Structure formats: C-alpha cells, structure tokens
Amino acid sequence: MKNVVLNEIFNEMADIMEILGEDRFRINSNRKVGRVIGDIATDIEILLATGELAKVPGIGKSSIAKIEEFIKTGAIKAHQELLKKIPPKLLELLSVPGMGPKGVKAVYDKLNVKSIAELKGAIKNGSFAELPGFGDKKAAAIIRGIEFLEKSTGRIRLDEAVGAAYIVTDLLRELAGTQRIQTAGSLRRRVETIGDVDILVSSGKSKKASERIIEGFTSAEFVEEVLAAGPTKGSAIIRTETAPVQVDVRVVPKKSFGAAAQYFTGSKEHNVRLREIAIKAGLKLNEYGLFKGEKMVAGEDEEEIYQELKLAYIEPLLREDRGEVEAAKTNSLPELIQVGDIRGDFHMHTKASDGNCEISEIAEAAKEIGYKYICITDHSRSSAIANGLSAGQLAEQIKQIRKLSEKIKGITILAGSEVDILADGSMDFDDKLLAELDFVIASIHSGMASPREKVTKRTLKAMDNPYVNCIGHPTGRLIGQREAMDLDIAAVIKHAAQTQTALEVNANPWRLDLKDIHCRMAIASGVKLVIGTDAHSIGGLGLMGFGVATAARGWATKGDVLNTLSAAKIKSWVKSKRPR
C-alpha cells in the first residue's frame, strides 16, 4: 500500500516549503493532503482507479495529479525540486524532539545551521539561545532531544511500552465518553521491541466526545510533545520513568471497534493476508469493518471478522504471517500456553548471591502468585561480580532449602543453581555437588564475544553434562545494549534434543532469550522450554508474562513448557537424564 509513503512525501513537501518560507496556503494544503492520506484505510491506488479519490474532501486536482505521478513513476517532481533547494542534511533536524519546521527555518536562516552536528555547535557557542524566542531553556530541551535521538534506536523494550500504555489508559478510562479501550499494534502482539504504542478507544456517536478524548490525551501533564492532533487521532511523545515513548491514540465508533482492533493490531503482513482472503470471498476488509457491498457483515467484535472470513480466531501473538493464516483455515492452530498454566518459576536469585531478598520471602511471594514450586538458582563462584556461591556455600544453601521447604507449607522449594559454563565448556561445580541439586541451569556469563565455533562448542559441551537440565539465556543478548553471542542456534537445538536438555526462555524484557522464532525452532525439534524470570527481587517474579508471551509467539503449547508440570514430574524428568 502506497498510502504511508505518500503521507510522508506530502508532509515533507509541506515541511520544506515552510522552511523555505513559501506560500502559507500551499503549505497548509500539502499538510492537509498528507493527513488525509494518512487517515485513509483503503489502498490509495484502488481509490484512484475507481475515481473515488476525487470525492475525498481535502484532495484537489493538483494533488491527485501528483499521486498519479507517484504511482506511475515512483516519485513526484515537485517533491524532488523542493529537495534540491535545501542542504542534504537539513531535514534530519526535524527528527530532534522539539524541533519543528519553524525552528529549523530559524536556525537555518539566522545561524546557517544545516545539520544536527551544526545545531549542537550553535547550542554550545550560545548563538542558539540568543535567537529571539529561544533562550537557555529551549536550548537545554533541544540538547536533551539530541541526546535521546543519539541513544535510541527508535525502538523501546516491551516493559517500557507496557508502562507507557498504563499511563495513557489510566487517563483515558477517566475521560468521559470512553467506552472500550484496547491496546493494539506490536505491543498487543508482544513483539520484543516496540516502535510506538497504539491505543484504541471507542466513544459515543458524537464528534464532540471523540474530540474531547483526543484533547484530554494531548493536553495531559505527562505529554512532552504533541506530534499530531486531529478529531479522531492524537499522537504524542510521553514521559515515562525510563524513556520518552510515542503513543498513538485513535477514537473509533463502537460498531467498528473490532475491525479497528484487528486492523491496528497488525501485523501489516498478517493484515495483507486477511485482506486477500476477504477479496477472494467478494468482501472488503478495512479498519471500519468487513463489508459485502455496502452492507457491514462484521465490525464490532474482532472475533466476528475471523469468523466471517471462515478462519479460526487467531491470537494477536501469532499475527505475523508465519503460517497462522493457513493453520486457521484448517483449524489447526496451536493451543497456546497461558500464564495460568504456569505452576512454578525456575530461575531466581536471593541475597546469597546478587538478589535482594531471603529464600523464605521469595517463597512466600511465589505462593501468593499461586505457584506450587520455585527453584532457587543463585550464581556460582566464577560469577564473582554477581557474588557467586562457593561450593561450600551452595552445600549449606541446599541444607537450608530442604529445611525451609518442609517448614513453608503449600509450596515446594527446589534447590538449584545457575552454574557458570567455564571457557572450556566444563561446569563451575563438580558433578558430585551438582548431583545434590534438584535442577541445574547452566549459563555463559563471560567470553560472549568469542567466535561462533567457540561459543557453540562451549554450549554443546555443557549440555553433555548429565546434571545440566537447562541452558540459561542461551544467546546472552541484552536488548538495545549487547548483541547476542554468535551462536549456531540450529546446532544448539539439535544437541538439546539429543541430550534431553531444556532451553530457557528468560522472561526478563532485557533478554527474552530464547526469542520467539528460536522457541519455535526448538519446539519443532522436540526440545522443552523452561521459562525463568531471573528474578532478583520479589517484584521480578512478575515478569513471567513476558516469557510466556515470547514462548507463545513461538507457538508453544502447555506440553512444550516444563513449568506446567508438577514438582514430582520435574524431578522424574531430571532423574531420567542422570546416570542410574
């Protein structure tokens, strides 16, 4: 669909004209065309072909000619001409939070600033702050904007997005006229990183109600910058505890709420497949509903859309066009694992290593969640910075755990360890001690930058140990901070299947390791997954949902995940790998 890129081109033309100080009327008209195109859900090529585009308010003859030109040639001459009139890096200034076309025009005209680098210079030498209407405060805000831009890849972690969505939905719930609220986009699909947060709200019939909701959102105290505000859509950067986050709020009519939820949940690729199915069935699917001619056949609830397309309902977690549409046709979708299926948590740290609570405290908290068991897995001695336990300390801890597990009723405390895999692939503790444990996670915490062959061999060798039950955070990545090891994942999965070793889905949103597609590969090879929160505090136990969602995005069912078994079954599973 060319709508998105056309929306960008018209906006860019308006921006350049504004920077160049051209005619106000023509600037506004381009901006309006951009916005209208951005709001249209139907493919603009179809609208053009059917002549319907001429009927869309706000798009005049000359704009239609430009759109036609773009569809035929892939470019618009007027746009190319405008680009030639400005220095090549000038438009990058617009990506700095707080810099709009007016600001860019001012620094370009008066200070001859042509790039972000030059903007930084102008702020440092004080000339920026001296511009009329700017000042020190504005200069400081722009510097923060540049720093943010330099730091960010533009995508945020899942937990940051969840936090931002809470802030906004809490407000929306308070606003009069709000009926239903639904987070959509990549956040609803629980993708490992999020570009922006999408939220849908259904409102009553009146236009006023919708405007009030958008107004309420864009004027909220947590809003740092309003990017766009229209009658049914608002887009803003909001402040959160960690990072600035872009949030898009759309108000949709009640009768279209399900269709909008379906459309804006995406993914784009999934939507394209659905639209094809609709067309084949002589129907039309867009964000307003599923239509047969003029008649709406579904729209208020998402389930109806799938039903009317003769598909089983597809969970948002699966909507990536990775085979889910085919499976829905033949009613062979997996029954995905859910948080409610989880009976225990396998990975957590206490005060004994680098955690911040006692075994008894974390056990009580786990019991509160409803778990039947937990496994205490403090670090081993080689993880010195994480205050790893010596062999003697672990032996003591095992005794302590046995006593506590007796004493605290209603939950079983398993004795485990997160044992370092040493450089040669051997274990940080000897087999005799490992044999005393109920469950052993083996993890790499050093030498992660080593070549592929080395890190792979090291991991395979660890799995050969009959006391190793699981490889912790197998690739070692930290999202946005550290690359994954260059691991031969296929080899690791194959060996895990051969050695009856589970692979961890580390639920910490910094890790989500294994990631979704690797979970799917593991499951296909019959490898069991273990979901561990890697909690270092009581609150950390609450991260389980991220791990469950990641496994489910890899099509995991209850049977693929060890956490759904009873403690007794876990013990017999562990026993079956050990020498008799």
Ligand code: DGT
């Ligand atoms: P993100 O924000 O980059 O993490 O990813 P999404 O999936 O949230 O993408 P976003 O925010 O651009 O759009 C939200 C959803 O809206 C997207 O998943 C599918 C739908 N959507 C947006 N643009 C288009 C489009 O041009 N065609 C179709 N079919 N769907 C679109």
Ligand code: CA
């Ligand atoms: Ca999004």
Ligand code: CA
């Ligand atoms: Ca969005």
Ligand code: ZN
């Ligand atoms: Zn850990």
